[in-house]
Amino acid sequence: MTAGTGLPSDLVTFITDDLAAVRFALDCRAALSDRYCARRIEEPMSHPRLSVHRHDRGPRALLTLAGEIDLATAPLVRSALTTCRRDGVRATDVDLKAVTFCDVSGLNAFLMASMLARDAGTTFQLLRSPTALLRIIEITGTGFLLHELHGVTAPSRRNAADTHGAA
Structure with missing residues (x-):
């Protein structure tokens, strides 16, 4: 028996060793997580039909997408955008020059990212x-998703209401 614990000494040794193993595992997990996060930023995320490259510059990130954005690849886009938000990026720009196809799944991912950015006080643009x-x-x-260079803007609520009312 170990004094003051009322536990057999071999059990106390086992618990102590087990705690040391748990601490070691947590330290290893933290180190792997740090290494994984660093690699995630440097290495592109990809799918056979879409690749995502992230380039950080201070609090701003540029995601360059190439390929097709559809139901199968939109989760990759959402994941990249979520990672930017989780990493504390204050402004996310998404370059779509090399995108060959984008359906409503991709548009939905961009709309969700825009809404979450607005709610967080950050910026998001295509x-x-x-x-x-x-x-x-x-x-x-x-059109509010786009950078101003495109000249496409969202219709005002008044104009949208007039358009729908006329139909």
Whole structure:
């Protein structure tokens, strides 16, 4: 028996050794997590039809997407955008110049990122959108997602109401 504990000495030794093992495992986990986070930023995330490259510059991140954004690849886009938010990025720009296709799954990922950025007091914008995506953005009235260079803006509520009222 170990004095003051009322436990057999071999049990106290086992518990002490077990705590040391748990501390070691937690330290290893933290080290692996740090290494994983650093690699995640440096290495591209990819899917056979979409690649995502992240470039950080201070509190700003540029995500460069290449390929197709659809139901299968939109989770990769959402994951990259979530990682930016979790890493404390204050401004996220998404370069879409190399995107060959984007359906409503991709648009939904961008809308969700925009809403979460607004709620967090950060910025989010799309850059160099392909023509097909510009058309979807125009039809859906989500021009607020775009950088001002495109000249596509969301219709005002008054104009949108007038348009719907006339139909």
